[in-house]
Amino acid sequence: MKVNINGQDYEQELDPDMPVLWVLRDVLGLTATKYGCGIGQCGACTVLVDGQAMRSCTTKVRFVEDKQVQTIEGVSREFLHPVQKAWIDEQVPQCGYCQSGQIMSAIALLNENPEPTDGEIKSFMSGNICRCGTYPRIIKAIRKAAQND
Amino acid sequence: MxxxxxxxxxxxxxxxxxxxxxxxxxxxxxxxxxxxxxLPNTQNGFGDNNGSAIGEYLQIRPDGQVFINIVKHEMGQGIASGLMAIVAEELDADWDRVHVVYSDPIPGLANWAGGSTSTLNEWGIMRSAGALARKLLIQAAAKGWAVDKEDCFTDNNHVHLKDSENKVEYGELVDKIVFDPSESEVTELKDKKQFKLVGKVFSNKIIPDIVLGKHPYALDIRLPEMKYAAIERAPVFGGRLVDFEATEALQLPGVEQVVPIKGFVLDGSSHIRDGVAVIANSTWTAFQARKKLKITWEAGEKSNIVHERFLEEAHQRLREEDGYVAYSKGDVDTYPDAEKTISHTYEFPYQHHACMEPLNATAIFMEDRCEVWTGTQAANYMLGNIEKHLGVPKENIKLHCHPSGGGFGLRYWASHGMEALLVSKAAGGQLVKMVYSREDDIQFDFLNPLEINTHTMGFKEGDPVTWQLKGALDNWGGLCAWMIYDVPNVHAELIGLKGFTQMSAWRSVMANAEGFSTECFIDEVAVELGEDPLEFRLGLLPEGTEVQLNHKYPCKIDRIRKALKTVAQKGNWGRPMEEGSGQGIAVYPYMHGNGYAAAIAEVSIESGQVKVDKIFVAIECGLVINPDFVKKQMEGGVIWALSALFYGGTEYDKGKVTRSNFHDNKVLRIHETPEIEVYVCESDEEQPWGVGEIAPPVTYPAVCNAIFAATGKRIRKLPISTV
Structure with a gap:
């Protein structure tokens, strides 16, 4: 199978039913995308598929064969993405484990809605769980990234 | 533009x-x-060894970069940056050139992280490490300039010569440092008025790593020849593996071995269950293959426990039995004729940890030696358990400590590291990464204990004269009995319960249940006596006093009062609330870390649904290393408690936990999160106190007391569904 991750083609023998999450983590070694629940409940595994937020733990790899997958490793090559910058400015992460997924969801939100209201931020981000309780700062950081974008 | x-x-x-x-x-x-x-610089994660090591804590490299060994587990509480700032302060290091090294266990150093004690325990030694390094750098520079060391001073990674332009960067001095161990005593520490970094808002060093996806969690480790393992465990604690059949599992492409694991109890809080481990070429394959195993279990006696009956018995024992005396002051029996008594019982349920990074460890077992990569809150404890149960001497165990995606008390225990070793051993020394699925994480969790508290207060001439707490607690830990109110005769007793599985540490431990029960009770008493809940509390907290609570530190009532009065003022206590809305207040000490908090909650009720609109919280935690780090811990602590308030508890059927993932073990989400305002009190204390576990114990009662103010209904049992 051929998959395109962060602009790079990977040619690999793969079980087409394997979720994208495990292809990224265990086959390709792109471990910044996290396993949190395996059933699309927590959002830790969020990646962009053709610009849309997808839960990679429930997305079979055959579904992304002709699509562009972006993970947090592909978000900033030379420069920090404004969302990542806002995450640092607002000092959002605590343990950080859910934050790859939070950032990917926030990028997807701002791609489709560059000036979200607080209600829209909360609604879009409600699929991403954080156990450390960084939600208030996630809201602040998304507001800030929206202003600076 | x-x-x-x-x-x-x-x-x-x-x-x-x-x-x-x-x-x-x-x-x-x-x-x-x-x-x-x-792009920001990232931490290297694990340091190499050139440069000049000063003691076990600190290394300055020839390029002037400073690497600091963090012996406490970084699990999101910000401990790495907090401790590094303490060293950097005394060293006068350039904060931009300070980096974390996640330390492997150092024998003799108590490197467990818990009880909100990491900062207060390391404060002294981290200061000394920085001050010692600074002294050695000054000596080296003075020698080079052939001047007296009194003529040198330090600033921003440089030693300067007074009254001259001469200065030398720390990195240029590292090969000139002479370390005479007889001079290792540090006498000169800064006065806190001289602090440039400590006490200020500075950035957390690990955040750039996290936002770039480069933070080195154990779950992300990849090693040559490594395979992936998942374990199908006995569904009931104490259950036994009778037989298994793995033909179908072994037929799945990518599955390499299926091996049995024999379980045992490790300590009062943790165990390894009997299990069958699948070893495969990916985590997913191992998870899939588990479903194809055919296993016969012997359920064991814990399968006979029925929760309703267990609870009924617990309440009966609480009413009828005498318990173990946990705390006593005065003599409650001298007032058998109290003219009035008020008594209420409160129930705090089991709670799941649900750390975002599920338990995992990578390990290789080689008979006389072994190697483990994992996240642990107690590395030396894990080493001791490996030695004891697997027979590998400590000096032959290499334990690589990684930062974690949450710990919250679950990562104290040694079971995850040992399970990975047992799988490796059973698989003939195969290097394996053993991963808990989320379902494993929920179902085999060492839970927060269920705790039931009965508070009884007796009055004479309108004043409280006796206060009794009787607690029934499920199989781990003791009562806190942090009974701070000024009542002359106080008494606390504990009855131990034996529930369906083992219980362990869960952020704020027993202070969760007892903060909830104590502060809901005192609120009920105030209202029943017709007094304002804030004024009633302040009246029982006399200025200038201390309370001894059978604990290492006395509880300073002025610090408690400061937190309470701060939150009352900032949270506008007593402001008029709309119909269907209410304010609630609470204050509680967290004596393990000697940090105190007070909270005000504002709630509104719509069609029986409770909505928490706002939480104000004030903390008195002594000398503050970084007020923003404190705020983050308070925000997180409030949200932690709200998850437990609304979604906590667990259910089990024939000894097996029936919750399995985030759809049925719900936690608070962003749209349910109230506005949170945190106030960090100015403190006269000379040292930092605990922060991480201070917020939850006041959050539960503040919310429940606000629900009473809004509805007239008392909450005495969590979780709250509708009111």
């Missing part, structure tokens, strides 16, 4: 002069483009 000022501001944060210069040029030419934010 980007203004010049804004642009400088944006790039100046992470960049040096050159970056700002380039940025300005770009901003003139292409003003409409978004700013290009330079």
């Amino acid at each position: 980007l203004t010049r000022r804004k642009f400088v501001q944006l790039t100046g944060v992470a960049g040096g002069g050159l970056v700002i210069g380039i940025g300005l040029l770009e901003s003139c030419e292409q003003q409409k483009k978004p700013p290009k934010n330079p």
Whole structure:
């Protein structure tokens, strides 16, 4: 199978039913995308598929064969993405484990809605769980990234 | 359009002069483009060994970069940056050139992280490490300049010569340092008025790693020849593996071995269950193959426990039995004739940890030696358990400590590291990464204990004269009995219960249940006596007093009062609330870390549904290392408690936990999160106290007391569904 991750083609023998999450983590070694629940409940595994937020733990790899997958490793090559910058400015992460997924969801939100209201931020981000309780700062950081974008 | 000022501001944060210069040029030419934010430096994670090591804590390299060994487990509480700042302060290091090294266990150093004690325990030694290094650098510079060391001073990674332009960078001195162990005593520490970093808001060092996806969690480790393992465990604690059949599992492509694991109890809080481990070429394959195993279990006696009956018995024992005396002051029996008594019982349920990074460990077992990569809150404890149960002497165990995606008490225990070793051993020394699925994480959790508290207060001539707490607690830990109110005769007793599985530490431990019960009770008493809940509390907290609570530190009532009065003022206590809304207040000490908090909650009720609108919280935690880190811990602690308030508890059927993942073990989500305002009190204390576990114990009662104010209904049992 051929998959395109962060602009790079990977040619690999793969079980087409394997979720994208495990292809990224265990086959390709792109471990910044996290396993949190395996059933699309927590959002830790969020990646962009053709610009849309997808839960990679429930997305079979055959579904992304002709699509562009972006993970947090592909978000900033030379420069920090404004969302990542806002995450640092607002000092959002605590343990950080859910934050790859939070950032990917926030990028997807701002791609489709560059000036979200607080209600829209909360609604879009409600699929991403954080156990450390960084939600208030996630809201602040998304507001800030929206202003600076 | 980007203004010049804004642009400088944006790039100046992470960049040096050159970056700002380039940025300005770009901003003139292409003003409409978004700013290009330079990539931040990341932590190396694990340091190498050139440069000059000063003791076990600190290394300064020839390029002036300072590496600091963090012996406490970084699990999101910010401990790495907090401790590094303490060293950097005394060292006068350039904060931008300070880096974390996640330390492997150092024999003799108590490197467990818990009880909100990491900062207060390391404060002294981290200061000394920084001050010692600074002294050695000054000596080396003075020798080079052939001057008296009194003529030198330090600032921003340099030693300066007084009254001259001469200065030398720390890195240039590292090969000139002479370390005479007889001079290792540090006498000169800074006065806190001289602090430039400690007490200020500074950035957390690990955050750039996290936002770039480079933070080195154990779950992300990849080693040559490594395979992936998942374990199908006995569904009931104490259950036994009778037989298994793995033909179908072994037929799945990628599955390499299926091996049995024999379980055992490790300590009062943790165990390894009998299990069958699948070893495969990916985590997913191992998870899939588990479903194809055919296993016969012997359920064991814990399968006979029925929760309703267990609870009924617990309440009966609480009413009828005498317990173990946990705390006593005066003599409650001298007032058998109290003219009035008020008594209520409160129930705090089991709670799941649900750390975002599920338990995992990578391990290889080689008979006389072994190696483990994992996240642990108690590395030396894990080493001791490996030695004891697997027979590998400590000196032959290499334990690589990684930062974790949450710990919350679950990562104290040694079971995850040992399970990985047992799988490796059973698989003939195969290097394996053993991963808990989320379902494993929920179902085999060492839970927060269920705790039932009965508070009884007796009165004479309107004043409280006796206060009794009787607690029934499920199989781990003791009563806190942090009974701070000034009642002359106080008594606390504990009855131990034996529930369906083992219980363990869960953020704020027993202070969760007892903060909830104590502060709901005192609120009920105030209202029943017709007094204002704030004034009633303050009246029972006399200024200038201390309370001894059978604990290492006395509880200073003035610090408690400060937190309570701060929150009352900032939270506008007593402001008129709309119909269907209410305010609630609470205060509680967390004596393990000697940090105190008070909270005000504002709630509103719509069609029986409770909505928490706002939480104000004040903390008195002594000398503050970084007020923003304190705020984050308070925000997180409030949200932690709200998850437990609304979604906590667990259910089990024939000894097996029936919750399995985030759909049925719910936690608070962003749209349910109230506005949270945190106030960090100015403190006269000379040292830092605990922070991480201070907020939850006051959050439950503040919310429940607010629900009473809104509805007239008392909450005495969690979780809350509808009111």
